[in-house]
Amino acid sequence: MVEIRCEDLWKIYGSGTVALRGVSFALVDVSLVILVGPNGSGKTTLVRIIDGEISPSKGFVSINGLSPDVARAKGFFGVMPQEARLHEYLSVREYLYYLALIQGLNRHEAKREVSRIIDDFMLQEYASTRIEYLSAGFKRRILLAQAFLGSPEILLLDEPTVGLDPEMRAKLWDIIMRYARERGSMIILVTHYIDEVRDIASRVLLLYKGQLIFNGNPRELLSKMGYKYRVQVRLRGSKALETPPLRLHYRSGDVIEFYVVDEEELIKLLNYLVSLRDWVSEFSIDRPSLEESYLRLIKLLEGGGSGQHL
């Protein structure tokens, strides 16, 4: 079981920039955590404090009761930094082999581990190629692969799929999700593609201007939208609606959007639409995305003052 506790974390850089403002949370036996927030909200700083790369100005972090420095020395972490480049004059296999040794494996273990990682990340074809000759997508894949060397207890992946095409992104999500399921590692994922991992994420941490404004599961974040379904109806002509069953709706020309809070309301609305069937040309039902919920929270904060915990 992996446990991360952050208590009243503050980070003030030398330039005076306050990156974190009293962030506290506990992650106990959670498999996949999504860390989200607008640019400059402190996500990368938080990741770097957790893995002991930098120290907080105030507050503390403990990893299974250990300080980040001690946890790092014990090889607890596999990290994919947001911005990092590889030693490109090495081949893929050499680079991963040396990093496996640095991770603490001996020569035989390192060779075995590198072969496994090369297979898992589908790098076989280019294993002997110098990294400098590979495409940006492959380099990104190697950057991600090195984090998994030695099956560390905690994986901190800072925007692992940024800049990749959808196909490559889907492949990398598959790999990450498989590790989350099979290896028992805790994965902390900084990403803007939150809806791509919403189904397997067990926790969402939302940072805004250095403050943790949401800490819960994806379902709880979705509930912040205030509705569960969105029903879009296109009418024939400009039919005036008489006593629609929902207070929450919005009309623009011949298109009406209804925001439905539960199944009971949905049935009521569908019955209403049946009564209007001669006027309805088409309709669709969808669920709000995690990204929409997240953006709504941010909008609320920007409109209604920052720092309010939701």
Added chain:
Amino acid sequence: MVNIYRVYAISMIYALWMLRNKLFYLYLTVLLPFTILVPFLIIAPARLGPFIAVGTVILTLMYCFSTASQDLAVDRLLKRIAILLTKPVTPLEYFLGILLSNAMQTLPATVIVIMVLWVAGLIKIGDITLLLLGLVAGWYILTIMGYITALTLLSRDYNTIIIVSNSIAFILTFMAPVYYPLEFLLEQLRILAYLIPTTHIANIIGKACNIEYGVPPTITYTYLPILASLLTTITLKSLKLKDVY
């Protein structure tokens, strides 16, 4: 506890670039030392030839200083260090890795330079043990000086590190009596020359080649171990790898 595999891996990550780059090796073994050696030999009196030869060896060894200081700056600039810093590497292991990497890069090049100078009749090796001692002292002290220079300057930008490290390299190579004997310096400057480690490294290598720099051996054999211990203590106790950020 030092993990030997880790030290080896760090050294290979840094050394392989140069070991695979034949052009750069040619630069280090031929172009850099001999473009200075040849004109110096032309303009200086013949009796200074052996001093110029030892100076050429020191210039090659200076690569330890430049690499240790500039590798870290380049790694930070290119954000390659970010990955190493996320791994369980201690400052001591990282330093030993850099030290070993420098040994792999510079010592073979220095030996090649010495062989060429020896074949050309510019130096006569009288004491091989003393020569090795001088080379090892040069490798260790210059690497650790470069490492400390880089870490203490890392809050500055890349160009500042390069300018400062080049300036120090020039002082170590040309302001110290390595291409010429100590007597060539003004009386007041001799005390300063005693403080520059390359003065003593050249003195040891010079002694191994029967060249008299005029620096008392007691000063050399007292100063260099004290300096090495001091620099080692600074590296291990005061500097953290985190300072790279």
